[in-house]
Amino acid sequence: MASNEKVIIIGAGVSGLVLAQILRQGGVPYEVYDRDDGTHWQGWAISLDKCLQSLYPLLPPDIQDPAQASPNYHSSKPDGFWVVNAVTHESLGVTENAPRGHPDNMIHANRDHFRKIFMQNVKVQFGKTFQKYEESGDGSLDVFFTDGTSTKGTVLVGSDGSSSKVRQQLLNGFKAAPSRYTSILGSVTVDIDLSAKLLGESNSGLLVADKDQKANCLVLDHNKDGTDLFCWVLAYKVAEYEKEHMWARMASPEELFEKAKERTAHWPDFMRETVKRTGPEGMYRPFRLLETVLEKDELPRGRVTLLGDAMHSMLPFRGMGANTGISGACLLGKSLLDGLKQDTSVDDILRAYEREWIPKSREVVLESRAAGAGDENADLSGGRIENGGP
Incomplete structure (x- = not known):
């Protein structure tokens, strides 16, 4: 991979923004596009823990600590949840409330607060709805938007959610299952x-x-x-x-x-x-x-790949959606940076990323499905409960 090869990221959710931050820190050219106008409320809360050990070493030093997104940040109280059986009203336990900085630390926050941190010093071009891409024989690709504009790059990352338009073109109309x-x-x-x-x-x-x-x-x-x-x-x-x-x-x-x-x-x-x-x-x-389960461990080879919910949207029953998306962004970002240093071909970089991350993320999707199919004692904590009972 050459130092002048540009990565085009479609979708400015947390996964796409984390990838942009990693590329920015590593000096890899990138562009981020999102169909929303920048004022759309992303809403609700997400929790990060499983991805943090991979994330922190790759972030640039000129953005806020993601922990500052937590409503508990200034009180120094560690984030965590308790799980309740809705039928018996019994407490099933409390998730690990490790101190900040501990490897098992959890950061819980409004999704918008996380996005604002990961958007720092990253230019997002809002109001750009992806239409299609075309790959050229010279190793480049053109990305077209519905407003008639286009851009050129060498890698396209579809991070555009569970109804991904990039995935739809890449996989011949594939749609996530309701x-x-x-x-x-x-x-x-x-x-x-x-x-x-x-x-x-x-x-x-x-x-x-x-x-x-x-x-x-x-x-x-x-x-x-x-x-x-x-x-x-x-x-x-x-x-x-x-x-x-x-x-x-x-x-x-x-x-x-x-x-x-x-x-x-x-x-x-x-x-x-x-x-x-x-x-x-x-x-x-x-x-x-919606659930996205990719059957094959590799996408059609070219210079297009998927990230986040575009690859592995899942039921929100184990708190693993954002964790899996950010972990994937860390793997892809580090792979691109390492490929730049080692002059690895883009094809080999993307192939290695997909062969590792598609099966891993597919397993998480199926585990979240199993939690949803379970009874009132289903493990909604994603294996995080440290003690049972009140």
Whole structure:
């Protein structure tokens, strides 16, 4: 790989931005494009832990520590969750709350806060919707956008989410499979008493497991007036899941609110109260949960590859989506930097990355699916629980 070869990244989610930061630190030319206008709320919370040991050594020193995204950063409280059986209301344990800087440390934060940190000193060209790419015989490729503009590079990375347009062209129309789960989500500001019940023995919130539905309720921000902003996502499945999903897409905020109250009527009182206080005004438009399982361990050879949800979108039941995406960005970024030093061909770099990361990420997708198919004792912690019982 030559030092003047440019990497085109489609999608400015956390995985694409992390890759851009790694390339920037290594002096590899890159461009980042995103279809949104830059004001779209990415929302909700994600947690990083499994990826941190790979991430930190590759980040440039001129951006903030990602740990600063956590609402608990200034209190020095370690992030972590507790897991509750929704039927018995029993605590199943608390995730490892390792101190900051420890190898097992977890960073939990609003996705937007992470993106703002990873976007520092990275120019993102917003409002650019990918249309197609064309590879040339000279080893370059042209990327075209729906507004009539184009750019030229030598590597194209599709980091454009579970409905990736790059993947659709690369794999001849491949689409992610819709999950049987329907999602309902909301956000609510609560007082210190209810917040304490939601946090339990943790500092970040809780995961709730039932036979046919799972939920998380996670803190996004600690407000100056002593209240806390929480987001919650309820995912449930019914026999006629396609019909249910269509209903959720068309339902009014009032209807979604009533459905959430109905589905959680037997849950612990603090969860019922949280949903009740959300009200119709706190409800958001549901999103479709999609799974991407690539069957082959290598993509069609060329100068195009995939990253993040474009390669491995999964059910959000084990907290591994962002961790897997960022770990993949670290592997791909380091592979490109090493390839530059060793003058390795782009084909060999991408082939090695895919042969390692497609099977690894596919396994994580299937593990998350298994957690969703499990009963109320399913391991929603992703193997992070350190002790059981209250």
